[in-house]
Amino acid sequence: xxxxxxxxxxxxxxxxxxxxxxxxxxxxxxxxxxxxxxxxxxxxxxxxxxxxxxxxxxxxxxxxxxxxxxxxxxxxxxxxxxxx
Numbered sequence: 001x002x003x004x005x006x007x008x009x010x011x012x013x014x015x016x017x018x019x020x021x022x023x024x025x026x027x028x029x030x031x032x033x034x035x036x037x038x039x040x041x042x043x044x045x046x047x048x049x050x051x052x053x054x055x056x057x058x059x060x061x062x063x064x065x066x067x068x069x070x071x072x073x074x075x076x077x078x079x080x081x082x083x084x
Contacts, residue, residue: 010059014052021048 024044028036036044 006059006062010055013055017048017051017055021045 021044025036025041028034028040028044
């Protein structure tokens, strides 16, 4: 089913983004000589939020573009005709 495929793709991408963030934090905090700075952590956090926000936005856009608006349009026409 197409919906299940889309859900899997979004889930896979989300896991990828989160895993990359985790790996970068783990790598950046494992060596005291090369520990991430606060500004680097903030940048990584911002990238994570931006990436997931964009992914959620794309998912919502896809869901809404696939919605069947036929019944909604009929209802709107009836409401407009009733007001005239």
